[in-house]
Amino acid sequence: MQPDRGTDCATSGRDRSGHRYDRGMSPRAARHTGVLAEWSDERGFGFVETGGRRTFVHISAFDPAGGRPQSGDFVQFEVGSAPDGRPCAVRASRVHALPGHATRRPPRRGAIDWAAFLPVLAVAAYLWLAVARLGAALWFPLAYLVLSVLAYLLYAADKRAAVAGTRRTPERTLLLASLLGGWPGAVVAQQVLRHKNRKTSFQLAFWLAVAANLIALLVLTGGVRLLAA
Secondary structure (H helix, E strand, O other), rough: OOOOOOOOOOOEOOOOOOOOOOOOOOOOOEEEEEEEEEEOOOOOOEEEOOEEEEEEEEEHEOOOOHOOOOOOEEEEEEEEEEEOOOOOEEEEEEOOOOOOOOOOOOOOOOOOOHHHHHHHHHHHHHHHHHHHHHOOOOOOHHHHHHHHHHHHHHHHOOOOOOOHHHHHHHHHHHHHHHHHHHHHHHHHHHHHHHOOOOOHHHHHHHHHHHHHHHHHHHHHHOOHHHHOO
């Protein structure tokens, strides 16, 4: 039989504020409610605060069906022990209000942004025009197709690693795939897999890579002359 999800917590230590992980709570089945006071989505762990104490929580403690946790989320959890004996949150779930407070409608996080697909449709139309009217080589659309599939697979692998708490795909690898022409597949992955679509710094770097790729595409396929005509 496989162990319950989240019973083996990652190694703990000090949080970025200098607080020790909560050592004063012994493992028991009681449910606790607290606030996710600190969360690193890239590293897949954080600290839930309740009663003035902080307890380490790993991404593997959360049910993937509940969505990715974020700082400020209300969390219900049980207290278990890491392999080194330190307490950690297990069987954690995100809630939308603390007990005794009025509940609010859950935000629709991760909903597909259909407007994000407009650049994908636009570049597909341009590639057809470039081949049919500008004499561009057929390998241009084929390269975009292959690189887009590769980018989608990279995002899917990174999503699985984020949920499992294992080694992640570096962001620079995802951005490089987009810069080389795989960004249409990356857009699809961000929306369908609901991955990397809310991190502002990554989104800024991503769309800068898309812009650089489109400029290079226009230059290489003669689109600049078309625009100047």
